[in-house]
Amino acid sequence: MKNPKRASSPEHNDGDSRRKKKMNDITQALSVSPVDVAALRRMAISEGGLLTDEIRCQVWPWLLNVPLHILDQEPENVDRENNKDYNQVLLDVQRSLRRFPPGMPDEQREGLQEELIDIILRVLKRNPQLHYYQGYHDIVVTFLLVVKERLATALVEKLSTHHLRDFMDPTMDNTKHILNYLMPIIERVNPEVHDFMQQAEVGTVFALSWLITWFGHVLSDFRHVVRLYDFFLACHPLMPIYFAAVIVLYRQDEVLDCECDMAMVHHLLSQIPQDLPYETLISRAGDLFVQFPPSELAREAASHEHMASSTFKDFDLASTQQRPDSVLRRRRRQKQAALENSASNSVVARPSATRRFVRLAVMGLTVALGAAALAVVNTALEWAPKLDLFP
Secondary structure, eight states, X not given: XXXXXXXXXXXXXXXXXXXXXXXXXXXXXXXXXXXXXXXXXXXXXXXXXXXXXXXXXXXXXXXXXXOGGGGGSOOOOOOOTTOTTHHHHHHHHHTOGGGSOTTOOHHHHHHHHHHHHHHXXXXXXXXXXXXXXXXXXXXXXXXXHHHOHHHXXXXXXXXXXXXXXXXXXXXXXXXXXXHTTHHHHHHHHOHHHHHHHHHHTOOSGGGHHHHHTTTTTTOOOHHHHHXXXXXXXXXXXXXXXXXHHHHHXXXXXXXXXXXXXXXXXXXXXXXXXXXXXXXXXXXXXHHHHHHSOHHHHHHHHHHTHHHHHHHHHHHHHHHHHTOHHHHHHHHHHHHHHHHHHHXXXXXXXXXXXXXXXXXXXXXXXXXXXXXXXXXHHHHHHHHTTTOOSOX
């Protein structure tokens, strides 16, 4: 007797129906004239994002306001030898093997690496005001793998002159400024974690690679990377720092259980877990953006400038010596010795035991289903596509 076919579970059927409905909604938003970009943003934010790379090829250009007729243009040739960034780009691309799908034939990967170099150099040549940074290639390769060379070039160029513009300045001042939003967000939600991190003097350098690569450098599963790109492309340019904050908050028990030491906390936070509940964290990041918009946090972010400057000096030194933990540990010892020598009769106060806790009105809701999504989308639409975040 043949075994009877196992019936599909109600959850599986429900998931399939939601997926089909979403694909139909995306098709509908793309088919109307004018294209319903607000609806596409909602789809990119909501659970599952844009579902497939085929859909991303159609929707990402609308999220970045890139006209599709640009695909009719032949890309110009790249003069590698006379490009000042070529040697650094080449080194970074050669080190990018882990960003390509496992099992990809060497010949195919090498061809994509050549295209990756060309895209980067082409964007930099067209926009001499932009400065290459290490980690930029992690963003570019994501677009290349999803939408191929010609469209990737157009999307990356728009992204580089808008969302990534502050990372591509001659200095890291604006990058530091964006990182300064991290601690005020954490303080709003969990002052205990904020105070612990302040006492440990860990700073925000642990989140630098998260921010400047849109997490592409630190996440090993490409599905999670493109899901985040759906979310970030649909939102305000500061959304990645909100997502960084919710990762820290998600790990709050680990943080508070850690020894209150700069090197120890830095090491813990810089090792990002790979099994994060991405949909939940995306929802929470959207909620936090609505509750604590950048305009509300701007003054506090500015007040962190001095601390950030000190932290980034550590980062520069750590980058040179390739031993960030030892650098951070040494600086902590030096600061402790200075405190003991200059104020032997003073008392260094611990953070107040009285903690302020914020009750999040919409935390845990699926952001695409409520008022939070509308606010996030409206903010993105107001910003897109040409507002410079930090003049």
